[in-house]
Amino acid sequence: MTGFASVLDDAHVILCCGTGGVGKTTTSAALALAAARRGRKTVVVTIDPAKRLADALGLSSLTNQPTTIDRALWDPEATAPSTGQLSALMLDVKHTFDGLVQRYSDTPEQATRILENRVYMNLAGALSGTQEYMAAEKLYELHDSGTFDLIVVDTPPSRHALDFLDAPDRLLRLLDNRLFRVLMGSTRTGLKVASSALHRLFRTIARAAGPEVIDDVVLFLQAFEGMEAGFRERSEQVVALVEDPATQFVIVTTPRTEAIAEAEYFADRLADDGHTVAGLVVNRVHPEFGGPPPELARAWAERVPDSPLAEHLVNLADFAQVAARERALVSTVGDRVGAQHSASLAFLPSDVHDLTALRRVASALLAP
Amino acid sequence: MDLDRLCTSRVVIVAGKGGVGKTTASAALALAAARSGRSVLVVEIEGKSGLAAMFGHDELGYEARDLAPGIRARTLTPDDALIEYLQEHALGRLSRRLARAGAVDMVATAIPGMKDILVLGKVKQLERADPADLIIVDAPAAGHAVTFLLSPAGLHDAVRAGPIRSQADDVIDLLTDGSRAQVMLVTLPEETPVNELVDTAFTLEDRVGVKLAPVVINGCLDHAPPDVSAEELADAARAADLPITPSDIGALVAAARFRAARVTNEREQIERLARRLPLPQIQLPFLFTAAIGPDDVRVLADALAAPEPHG
Numbered sequence: 243m244t245g246f247a248s249v250l251d252d253a254h255v256i257l258c259c260g261t262g263g264v265g266k267t268t269t270s271a272a273l274a275l276a277a278a279r280r281g282r283k284t285v286v287v288t289i290d291p292a293k294r295l296a297d298a299l300g301l302s303s304l305t306n307q308p309t310t311i312d313r314a315l316w317d318p319e320a321t322a323p324s325t326g327q328l329s330a331l332m333l334d335v336k337h338t339f340d341g342l343v344q345r346y347s348d349t350p351e352q353a354t355r356i357l358e359n360r361v362y363m364n365l366a367g368a369l370s371g372t373q374e375y376m377a378a379e380k381l382y383e384l385h386d387s388g389t390f391d392l393i394v395v396d397t398p399p400s401r402h403a404l405d406f407l408d409a410p411d412r413l414l415r416l417l418d419n420r421l422f423r424v425l426m427g428s429t430r431t432g433l434k435v436a437s438s439a440l441h442r443l444f445r446t447i448a449r450a451a452g453p454e455v456i457d458d459v460v461l462f463l464q465a466f467e468g469m470e471a472g473f474r475e476r477s478e479q480v481v482a483l484v485e486d487p488a489t490q491f492v493i494v495t496t497p498r499t500e501a502i503a504e505a506e507y508f509a510d511r512l513a514d515d516g517h518t519v520a521g522l523v524v525n526r527v528h529p530e531f532g533g534p535p536p537e538l539a540r541a542w543a544e545r546v547p548d549s550p551l552a553e554h555l556v557n558l559a560d561f562a563q564v565a566a567r568e569r570a571l572v573s574t575v576g577d578r579v580g581a582q583h584s585a586s587l588a589f590l591p592s593d594v595h596d597l598t599a600l601r602r603v604a605s606a607l608l609a610p
Numbered sequence: 611m612d613l614d615r616l617c618t619s620r621v622v623i624v625a626g627k628g629g630v631g632k633t634t635a636s637a638a639l640a641l642a643a644a645r646s647g648r649s650v651l652v653v654e655i656e657g658k659s660g661l662a663a664m665f666g667h668d669e670l671g672y673e674a675r676d677l678a679p680g681i682r683a684r685t686l687t688p689d690d691a692l693i694e695y696l697q698e699h700a701l702g703r704l705s706r707r708l709a710r711a712g713a714v715d716m717v718a719t720a721i722p723g724m725k726d727i728l729v730l731g732k733v734k735q736l737e738r739a740d741p742a743d744l745i746i747v748d749a750p751a752a753g754h755a756v757t758f759l760l761s762p763a764g765l766h767d768a769v770r771a772g773p774i775r776s777q778a779d780d781v782i783d784l785l786t787d788g789s790r791a792q793v794m795l796v797t798l799p800e801e802t803p804v805n806e807l808v809d810t811a812f813t814l815e816d817r818v819g820v821k822l823a824p825v826v827i828n829g830c831l832d833h834a835p836p837d838v839s840a841e842e843l844a845d846a847a848r849a850a851d852l853p854i855t856p857s858d859i860g861a862l863v864a865a866a867r868f869r870a871a872r873v874t875n876e877r878e879q880i881e882r883l884a885r886r887l888p889l890p891q892i893q894l895p896f897l898f899t900a901a902i903g904p905d906d907v908r909v910l911a912d913a914l915a916a917p918e919p920h921g
Contacts, residue, residue: 263629292802446696449772496629499901500660529868533861534854542852551846553835558865560898567900592875593801 246492246583246607249520250277253490255381255483256394256520260494261504265525265587267291268594268603269494270396271299274328275316275597276604281323282391286330287380289373289398294595299330306334308384315597329390331380338376338383346472352465361462373398382480490520493579497527497568502575509579522584523607524572528565529588536562585609611824611892613646613915619792621737621784622823623747625755625814626796627806631828631894634902635796636748637664638894638910643744644680645911651742652683655729655750655758664902674740678904682742688725691732723761727774730762730781737784737791749793756810759785759793759818788821796826797883799876799893808886824890826914827880831896834870 258270267288274286285308300309308329316328340357347353356362377398384393483489491512495505509519536559543555576584585607594600626632640650654661654670662670665677674684733747749755765778784791793814797807814820840859847854884891894913897906
C-alpha cells in the first residue's frame with residue numbers, strides 16, 4: 243500500500259465516489275486538507291456534510307462560493323509550505339442551476355420566465371441526477387476560475403455509482419427529447435408516431451393530474467428554446483474536464499460486502515469509460531491486535547469458563563475474526579479496482595467533526 | 611421486544627440513512643414475524659439492497675418470491691410503478707417507449723413526487739390485496755425517506771383534482787392511520803446517525819403525521835470485557851496452565867480498550883437518543899462479520915423479539 247502523496251501532488255481534480263454512509267465527505271475533506279498541507283491551493287466541494295463537520299469547515303449554511311479556512315485550523319504547527327491553502331464550499335443545487343440558466347438565456351426576460359416556471363422549480367428535486375449535474379457544473383466553474391491547483395469533489399451519494407458522469411446527458415436528453423420537438427411544432431414525418439403516443443400520454447396526465455400540468459411543461463420547454471446549444475457546449479466542456487488525465491478518481495468504501503460490491507461496480511464502470519482508479523480508501527476498518535489466532539483464543543477461553551480472562555480471549559478472537567474477514571474482502575477489491583494507491587482508515591471510536599480529527603485522518607491517508 | 615408491540619400495524623416502513631443497516635433490520639423483523647406465525651411480504655424500494663443475500667438467495671424481482679418459510683419479497687422501483695400506472699391508464703405498450711424517449715422523466719419532473727406517490731400507492735394496493743399479515747417496506751435511504759413520505763402531502767397541495775389527487779389522499783389516509791402503517795427508524799449508536807435520526811423522526815411526525823414504531827439501533831457492542839489489569843490476566847492464564855505470552859496479554863488489553871472506548875461512545879449516543887427522542891429503543895448486537903448471512907439474521911431476529919430487560 244502506498245500513500246496518496248503523489249495523487250495529491252499531481253491531480254488537478256479528485257472525484258471521490260462511493261455510496262452513502264461510507265465516510266465520503268470526511269474522506270474528501272481529509273484529502274483536501276492533506277493536499278493543502280503539501281502546499282497546494284485546494285478547495286473541497288461538499289454535498290451534504292454532517293452539521294458538525296460543516297461547522298468545523300466554516301460552512302454554517304449553503305455558501306456555494308469557496309470559503310477560505312483559517313490556516314491556523316489546518317496547519318496549527320505552521321509547517322506547511324506557504325503556497326498551501328484550504329477552502330470549502332457546500333453545493334447549492336438550485337443556485338448553481340439558476341446561474342446556468344442566467345448564463346445561457348438570450349435575454350433577462352427569458353431567464354426570468356424559466357426561473358419562475360413551476361416545472362423548473364421542481365426540476366432540482368424531481369429529476370434524478372440534477373444534484374450530480376450541478377456538482378459537475380460547480381466543478382467546471384471552479385476549474386474555469388483558475389483559482390485552485392486542486393479541486394476535490396465529494397460526489398453525491400448515489401445508488402448508481404456514476405450518475406455523476408451521466409448527469410449532464412440526462413438533462414440534455416430532457417431538453418432535447420422528442421417531446422420538445424413535438425411541442426415546438428415540428429412536423430417531421432418521422433415524429434408522427436411519437437406524436438400520437440405523446441398526445442395520449444398528455445391526455446392521460448391531464449386527466450390524472452389536471453391540464454395545468456401540461457401547460458407548465460409546454461411553457462417550460464418554450465422558455466428553454468434556444469438554450470440547448472449552450473447547455474450542450476457546457477456539458478461537453480465538463481465531460482472533457484472529467485476525461486482529462488489530471489482528473490483522478492478515488493473510490494471510498496467500507497469493508498462490508500454491500501459497500502465493496504458497489505466499489506467494484508464503480509471500478510468496472512470507470513474502466514468501461516476508460517478511466518482508471520487512482521486511489522481506494524477503505525474506511526471503518528477494524529484494527530488488528532495480534533496475539534493468538536481466533537480458534538486458539540476460543541479454545542483457551544473454554545479452559546477458563548466464566549472468567550474475566552475467557553471474556554477477554556473471546557473479545558480478542560471476535561475482533562481478530564472480523565479483521566480477517568475485512569482484510570479478505572478488501573484485498574479482492576484492491577486487485578479489482580487496480581488502484582495505484584490505497585489506504586485503510588481505522589474504525590474511530592467517535593465521529594470526525596473537527597479539524598483536529600480531520601488532520602489525523604489526513605495523516606493516515608498519507609501514511610506509506 | 612414483544613412483536614405484538616412492534617407490529618401494531620400491517621404496514622411497517624423501515625427508514626434510515628445509508629449504511630445504518632436498514633435492510634438488516636428489515637430482514638430481522640421479517641424473520642422474527644415469520645417465526646411468530648405471521649406471513650410476511652418484504653417490499654424493496656431501491657432494488658438491490660442485499661436483502662435476498664441475507665436469506666441466501668439471488669437478487670429480487672418485481673414479482674414476489676419466497677425467501678424463507680413465511681417470508682416473500684419483491685422489489686418496487688419508482689420507474690416500474692410509473693410504467694405500471696401508465697399501462698393501467700390506457701397507454702399500454704407505449705409506456706416503455708415513452709420511458710425510453712425521456713417523456714416519463716418529463717412527467718415525473720412536471721409532477722414532483724409523482725414517482726413516490728405511485729410507489730406508495732402500490733404499497734397501499736398491496737395492503738389491500740396481498741394476503742400477508744405484515745408488509746415490510748424497505749424505504750429509500752433518508753433524506754430520500756423524508757421526501758418520499760412527504761410526497762403525498764405535497765401532491766395534495768399541488769394537484770387539485772383527478773386520480774393522482776385521490777391517490778395522494780388515499781396514501782395520506784394510510785400513513786396517518788397508526789393502526790395501518792408505522793415507520794420504524796433505524797440508526798447506529800454514533801453521533802451523526804443519531805442526529806439524523808432525530809431530525810428525521812421530528813420531520814416525519816410533524817409533517818407527515820405518521821406513527822413511529824420503536825427505534826432500532828444496529829451494531830451495539832453493549833459491553834466491554836471486565837476491567838482487569840494485565841497482571842490479573844497473566845495470573846489467571848498461569849493458574850490455568852495456558853501458554854499465553856506477554857505479547858498475547860498486550861493484544862488482549864488493546865482489544866479490550868478498543869471495545870471499551872466504543873462502548874463508552876455507544877452508551878453516550880444511546881442515552882442522547884433517548885433524551886432527544888422519547889421512543890422505545892431496540893438494540894441489535896454488533897455482528898463480528900463483514901457479510902450478513904442467514905445465521906446472522908437469526909441472531910438479530912432473536913434479539914429483536916427478545917423480552918425487554920426493563921419496562
